[in-house]
Amino acid sequence: MDATREIATVLLLVSGLSFMLIGAWGTVRLPDAYHRLHASSKCSTLGLLGLLLGAVVHIGTAAALTKALLTLVFAFVAAPVGSHILARSAHAAGLEQWDRTLSDELAEDQGDHPEDQ
Amino acid sequence: MVAVVVQAGILAVVVGIGMTMYRMLKGPHIADRVLAGDVLSLQVVALVILLAVDQRRAVSLDVALMVAIVGFASTLAFAQYIGAAGGDLQPPDEGEGG
Amino acid sequence: MIRRLGFDMALAVLYLSWSGNHAWPGILVGLVLGFIVVSVYDLGTQHPNHGRRALRMLRFGVYFLAILVRSNLQIAREIMTPGFSQTPRILRYPVDDLDDFQTTVLANCITLTPGTLVVDVSDDGRWLYVHCMYALDRSEAIAGLRRLDERLRREVFSW
Structure with a gap:
């Protein structure tokens, strides 16, 4: 029982940590701020999920479960909202996009609203 | 075995913090710097969770939640600042420290 | 009204578990059992399931x-x-x-x-x-x- 628990802890912690690290790497490597936001919002959410579940399995008390669940709920709401509001204000501030971007319908629509789909 | 993972994890978080610091210092647009700060706060959350695992106490998870909330609030504040300043925020080319 | 009652109950369970009160798993089991009973009751009636x-x-x-x-x-x-x-x-x-x-x-x-x-x-x-x-x-x-x-x-x- 203890051995299973330890293996589960290690697996969860390692997967969480690797996703956090990949998210940080993505902020260095990807070409423009929108792609970096993709990396940060997705990887840090799943990374926190793995780390918190690992901590709960290792600590194993009801209080740890409650706190981890609250943090998780907060992370799952806050990470997308934060990246959304950051992308929105960056677009409003005229952030130039990667030169391989195909089209930008938000810039086309700014001002008037489209009637076609 | 968990202790080894915690040690390696601290190393991984430090590497991640180094990467986000690079983006924060270099980032061509101010949005890149704010995004790096957001990722940095999440790396700190990961560090606090590792501390909780190491101590085997649930109390440290409170700290993780608080750091996450403060990081989110600061991201919101910076995003409002970028949005309000509009297009006149292009930093000079010599790239001052973040 | 029902929604507010549910919110109150969720806050109470949150407080109990946060403060490390050892009674809270029992209360949770009670809530889940109550939910199951209501669902079974819904099966035999026209209420939404x-x-x-x-x-x-x-x-x-x-x-x-x-x-x-x-x-x-x-x-x-x-x-x-x-x-x-x-x-x-x-x-x-x-x-x-x-x-x-x-x-x-x-x-x-x-x-x-x-x-x-x-x-x-x-x-x-x-x-x-x-x-x-x-x-x-x-x-x-x-x-x-x-x-x-x-x-x-x-x-x-x-x-």
Whole structure:
């Protein structure tokens, strides 16, 4: 029982940590701020999920479960909202996009609203 | 075995913090710097969770939640600042420290 | 009124568990048993069936976790292999008939699914602007968003 628990802890912690690290790497490597936001919002959410579940399995008390669940709920709401509001204000501030971007319908629509789909 | 993972994890978080610091210092647009700060706060959350695992106490998870909330609030504040300043925020080319 | 009662109860359970009170697992078991009894009662009457709805919501949660893992693997592969293969676009996606809360939930789900990130909502709340990493074919990217949207409407918004 203890051995299973330890293996589960290690697996969860390692997967969480690797996703956090990949998210940080993505902020260095990807070409423009929108792609970096993709990396940060997705990887840090799943990374926190793995780390918190690992901590709960290792600590194993009801209080740890409650706190981890609250943090998780907060992370799952806050990470997308934060990246959304950051992308929105960056677009409003005229952030130039990667030169391989195909089209930008938000810039086309700014001002008037489209009637076609 | 968990202790080894915690040690390696601290190393991984430090590497991640180094990467986000690079983006924060270099980032061509101010949005890149704010995004790096957001990722940095999440790396700190990961560090606090590792501390909780190491101590085997649930109390440290409170700290993780608080750091996450403060990081989110600061991201919101910076995003409002970028949005309000509009297009006149292009930093000079010599790239001052973040 | 019922909604407020549920909120009060959730706060009470939260307080009990946060303060390390050892009685709270028992209270939780009581709540779950009560929910099951109400669901069984719903089966024999014309009332809306809460049990089946909760089950559908749970199934959406599992599906959501699966696509979250898939989106992470996708972006991890993009980061770790040399060169870039993205074909990004910013698309508009119509959300005419959703209210504000539903739009928020849909936007959060879109951000956490593979290759998509919500950039903006139009001021009248009718369009979402989505940054897609792989959108060489525009209609295909829209169809992917539509699949998630329909699943969310069927399994979560139909309460």
